[in-house]
Amino acid sequence: MQGIIRTIRDGSGFDILLLGLALLYLIIFSAFPIIYNIIMSLQTVDMFTLTSFNRPFVGLQNYYDIFSQPVARTIFWNTVKFVVLSIVFQLSIGFGLALFFQQDFPGASYLRGLFLAGWIMPALVVGAIWKWLFAGDFGVINYVLTSLGIADDRIFWLSDPNVALYAVIIANIWLGIPFNMILLSVGLASIPRDVYEAAELDGAGAFERFRSITLPLMRAQLGAVISLGVIFTLQQFDLIAALTQGGPADSSNVAQYWSWQFSFQTYEISLGSAVSVLMIIFVIVVAAVYVRSTRHEHSY
């Protein structure tokens, strides 16, 4: 016993203890739920069998059921649009702002700090505020668009099936910009100034410096931000719940919300699990890309 205490205090036991705690945490809170979820996606789970583990095994039947749902196609394309458009705009606007605040002007760091405000707010609150902004009758956005003459008539952002998805995407872009900006700012700040100065002396103009110095040196950060952005976007639930609940008629529904609807609204738990397992597989692919991209980090 005393030997164990000694090795924990000043031997390799301490390393094993720390490792063990982290591993235990991962097993209980990550590995177990994921594996349990995968198992549920291969079983028939409903309200009655929820508490027992001994449930009928149905193989890939749940996956087959999902794809045979008439809305599956809509939801798949909605999810693709939601992720791609969110990432493209979050990234380009966030990168633009990061570059802008990298310039040396008075108050740059304070203004940059101000952008964090959007990030701190709960997505549910952000959703509630955007709901007012988007409101068809009294929303500020419609007011601005019609008074500037950009739109002839009011747009029913949240109840028109043709635009509801885009309204959610716009709100999500706004929500994701600060994260992109802060992470990319950190990356930009880590590029030594004298590398740019050397490029300037070598004859590179501002655009050329961006193309041949900034972009390649930001590769790891851009990879990280894109992969994390994909994961966060696939997690985005609160905003959809607050704005449209996937409606009208699933026109703004996406995979993660659909999975939640199966599991917690219609209690087709095994279908919900199957959707989430498909998402996990996709996220694992993205995470692998992320890990690869961070491995390429440069040392100065």
Add this chain to the structure above:
Amino acid sequence: MLQIEIDHLNKHYGGFHALKDVNISIKQGSFVALVGPSGCGKSTLLRTLAGLEKTSSGDVRIAGRSVIGKPPRERDVAMVFQSYALYPHMDVEHNMNYSMRLKRRPKEEISERTRTAAETLGLGNLLDRLPKALSGGQRQRVAMGRAIVRNPKVFLFDEPLSNLDAALRVHMRSEIRKLHERLNATSVYVTHDQVEAMTMADHVVVMRAGVVEQQGSPLDLYDRPANRFVAGFIGSPAMNFLPATATENGALVLDNDSTQIGLNRHIAAGCKFWIGMRPEHLSLKPCVNDMAIDATVTGIESTGSMTFVVLEVASQPVVLAHSGRPETRRGDQVRLHISLDNLHLFDRETELAA
């Protein structure tokens, strides 16, 4: 022919006056060292030449044309940075020919000039390595190669050797000097190491707090320092200073001591001076036209060929340089012989050479 003319140059950072009325003329083909302690403005001056810093007033002309307000790329200058500032994502070859690729030179010319520069610097077999796979000395060479391939009017060096170990630094000093002669270029070299400045440059500019204290050939500065700062900064080990006051009869009396030093020159009674003595002009044996003072040996530092004897004279530390190995030990009472022909006098108020 003058290659660089710096004319009444001033630089302010907000309320801080970083460069104060700097005037320097640099001949085509010369090697100029800007030397001074940290924060003296030498790097700022270099960066101003490069176009990386704006000037507040005054003029800078390169090859007769004012470059004020011109961006770095229009000045035809190349710079070697202290940190080397290599492009971390480009291999050695691409680091070196980046400037030519930007100018869209023909492919054959690019590879030809890159190869020549790489051969010159002994980098021929490293062309496909990334900077992170190079040693400090190799990185330094790549940084120089990047400057050489451009064949610029002026080379600027910002403490390029300060990150190298001592032996390599001494080696690279002569390499850079040789390269400078071969390319017949004009070089401006910033360093805080006065030995580097003395051994490499043919014109040394000593700066302090944004002011050019003195400029001239290395030996000129060594033999005729204009003020106490330059006298103390140039030379290793540094010049010794003893405080003294002039008497009625035109001699100097050391403070804290009654020793009189007779000088063959007229000085006003009551004036306070620093007497400056180079370590090699002091001796433990009598020499020509000297005078002797009592001293105590407080330390002996031998490098083998040279021995530095630390003495206490009139409660002041004094270092003596002795070639060979003197037979003296710590605590010995000795007679210190001062060569009167090589004394320097500095006014204690103005610090200027008297």
